[in-house]
């Protein structure tokens with residue numbers, strides 16, 4: 001089947017085939033007028049080490065992304081194996097997505113870090129690129145951190161959530177709370 005004529009059969013087939021690419025799940029969060037906003041996002045990826053850049057794609061239909069864009073900064077929360085309910089909550093449009101979700105402000109931007117997230121990336125939005133029914137959002141990384149708990153990532157594969165059979169602690173079991181990027185410098189390395 002080809003994309004020659006865009007029809008619902010092709011669209012369905014395209015989604016099914018792309019669903020074979022297993023990924024983690026993130027919640028992209030920001031603050032708007034003192035209140036947290038966020039949405040579930042699978043399309044997050046690391047782009048560059050020098051300078052540190054990450055990216056994700058946001059649907060043009062998203063009602064939350066324009067609010068994140070307006071704040072100019074965001075936090076990428078990498079969800080852990082036990083956070084499927086968090087992913088489901090942030091994939092809904094409308095309603096109070098943050099009801100029952102514990103969070104704390106990030107050190108740099110004061111954007112929301114969802115408690116229990118495996119890792120977080122504090123970002124400043126650098127550029128946006130038009131991409132069909134989505135925009136690709138390129139971000140400068142300002143600060144990163146991860147947990148060393150005995151848990152794995154939340155996964156998404158063929159339209160279903162999953163977890164690894166085994167999980168291992170981050171960075172040989174040593175806790176890594178936060179690695180702030182010095183101005184104009186490199187991220188410190190673990191000795």
Ligand SMILES: Cc1cc2nc3c(=O)[nH]c(=O)nc-3n(C[C@H](O)[C@H](O)[C@H](O)COP(=O)(O)O)c2cc1C
Pocket residue numbers: 025038039040041042043044057058059061062063064065087090091092093094156
């Ligand atoms: C597993 C999963 C992955 C998703 N990944 C993305 C994504 O990469 N980009 C995106 O814009 N929406 C993604 N969504 C959909 C958004 O979470 C959802 O459309 C959005 O949160 C709707 O709420 P909003 O109107 O508040 O933006 C995903 C949803 C799920 C369940």
